[in-house]
Amino acid sequence: MSLMHASTAQAVPGTPGVMRWVLVATLPGIALMSWHFGWGVLANVLVAGGLAMALEALMLRLRGRAIGATLGDHSALVSGVLLGAALPPFAPWWLLLVGVAAAIVVAKHLYGGLGQNLFNPAMVGYALLLIAFPVPMTQWVAPLGLVGPEALSPLEALRQLAGLGPGLDALSGATPLDAFKHKPEGLMAQEFWAGEPLPPGAQAAWRDVALGWLAGGALLLWRRLIDWRIPLALLGSLTLLSGLLYAGDPSQHGSPAFHLFAGAAIFGACFIATDPVSAAAGRRGRWLYGAAIGVLVVVIRTQGAYPDAIAFAVLLMNFAVPLIDHLLPPRPLGRRQRETSP
């Protein structure tokens, strides 16, 4: 029973500190996303974060728990921010509310609160919204920028948030993954891209955002706040499988780079799959968990009905976590069969 603790002896962050670091790590991604897609991103993140805190407080109160101490661990804020960043910019308030409620109320507190949830709260919210409201969930605003001449004003962001005024249908389109998914059957990939199916700058914007998330992930890895095995296994298996498919038929499949940078793969690998609560616990299990998510992402993207697949892949593997933990127990020193003493 140690009387010394890393958090007091070496200033290693405790759980609230870890969550604060995760929030900091989301900043590059959110900043780049806002830069390209406008004020709607910030509105999403702030409102979803605020709603998450409010609903967390409400649920803690209903459950008769101390509100201050638990709210102070910032875990709800992290879930809200991640969900907000995953939703299409300029989402109306009710979309955010439904998503955050599914995340915090259902996925988190009905399962027993922090540490007890089987499923990643943000992804539960996202998956629910994607199934229930497919149209607003797949309409992604064009990268009009934050301050440029074409950019939508903060006021417009508020109006969209409030659900007032005309929607942004005219300014929105498919995401790169979505567009490629619905590429006409006979069209070669090269011909498809030559036809400029996306608003100008969309692909570059998505790539920049992915790099932003990657920077955040690197920060978390450097601070040793996430297990490197999960992102490595996820991105590795995703690259490998999409690479194999691409090598087999480049005319019909996206390249590994397309799979990595066009969608939420890096965001998912660094911020979603690494959520320790809903991930596999063991080291061996984490390799399997990450790799299986990567495989599922490619499979769903190429064979399934949804253009991006992080949420479903993560949730499917959340289901499998108890099984993985059971099948891959730790191998304690003294019980390792393969390397017994000489």
Next chain:
Amino acid sequence: MSRRFDFPGGIHPPTRKARSTREPLREAPLPRRVVLPLTQHRGQPAEPCVAVGERVRTGQVIARPQGRVSAALHASISGIVSAIEPRPVPHPGGLSAPCLVIEGDGSDEWAPMAALAWRTTDTETLHRRLADSGLVGLGGAGFPSQLKARLGEHHAIDTLVINAAECEPYISADDMTLRRHAAEVLEGARLLAHLLGAERILVGIEDDKPEALAALNTAITAAQSPPTIELQVIETRYPSGGENQLIRRLLGRQVPSGGLPADVGVVCHNPGTLWAALAAVRDGRPQVSRVVTLTGEALARPGNVIARLGTPLAELLEDAGLDHERLARLVMGGPMMGQPLARLDLPLIKTANCLIAASAEELPPPPPPRPCIRCGDCETACPVALAPQRLLAFAQAEADDKARELALFDCIECGACDYVCPSHLPLVAQFRAAKDRLRHKDAEAKRAERARHRYECRQARLEREAAEKEARRQARRQAASRPAAQATPRGGAGGQEAVKSLRIAQAAAKAALRKAERALARASDADAATLADLETQRATAEEHLRAAEARLTAAQGDPQNSAEETP
């Protein structure tokens, strides 16, 4: 520096050893009174062999070992035995335990044993000397050393490891012992290697002790006598001094789960223990003192002292300049595995390698626990490669059997998981509780098994006796119903019946004896009480068989008479 093998996990807490290594090892002042608990070791308490009011000299045996695992106790000062009574002892539960109190006369008059030259003394004498000296492992576990010295009798021991890793923060007792007494420690190691039949002596030491390392190097080069001693410097990482971790690190061997280092041909000793072993043999000095680190921010003069056992901790700390104002927490042992003490009026015991008089700032109470977020930091830190967070979930749910399946009993309670946990969960405390529950449950199951066995034996005996009685009654009835004149010449069916029933009884008794013998053979490694129990059962069964055979022989010789013979 070999990097071939490593143990998993480990942590790098601040070592905080510099404070207690500035001053060389010194003698603590002689206490005026000592309190000596009868249990300062693993196993059964020692039995006092002096009376209250008796005068004792330093080094005189005052309590003898009881049972197989136990250790003798010696007067640590000369004086008068003033009491044998329960006194508060350094115990996690803050309990009192039987102690022997000696009022010192200040003369420190010794009653030493004969000095022995171990190279020319027969091993049995040496073994006896170790047992007579009350030596126990001074690293903290307190296992009687003479039992470890005899491990060579049943195991093929090839290596004696000197565990000088001293990986836990604050503690510097071994470091300071080695700086001053490296040659003695090595000679003690040769002595024990000789008793164990080990051909190789290996010193494992962490790289943060350059002075001790230099002293060891000098001592190794100076001494030419076999066996050769190898020095291995290892990276400073807690808990490299864990026996299994050190063996893994130095030799690449894995001590099997539930096994002993001896199972892989290794015996580990702490430097202090080896020095004490040499003193016991070469100088005839039993264990009456030990080196203890006095440290912590509440001490003005921290350092390492050679202190007599039973010295009140308050005296030791006062001598080291205790500032009562600053003292927030007193810890015996290190900060990772040691135990907090609630009071100062406790005696120094054989297993106390360190006393930390900590200020509120240096060992603050942990922040309140938060829910486990399964971050896996504990799993990364675990030096046994367990899954502490999963064990914790099972332990908290009291799903102890599940925890056992996940190797709960392989946990060495090093506290690395507690240290790294970002949610400040008391993992080791929960593991200890779960282990206790399981041990309790196992003991219950064993008791129930014994009770069931006894019941079955009794049932079998009652049935047998009833059968014998019935047989005799029938025989009597038949004999009585027959005219007396006809009875003698023909012998009669009654006699035949009696012989038959006696044969059955004899067979039953034989079976019972066989069963008892089997049970005894199966339980050969059980504890003494069970063995005694089974031995009684076997003896009873044998007795029954003999009685049955005797009756049968008598009946075959003279069926009529023996059948009539009534109990």
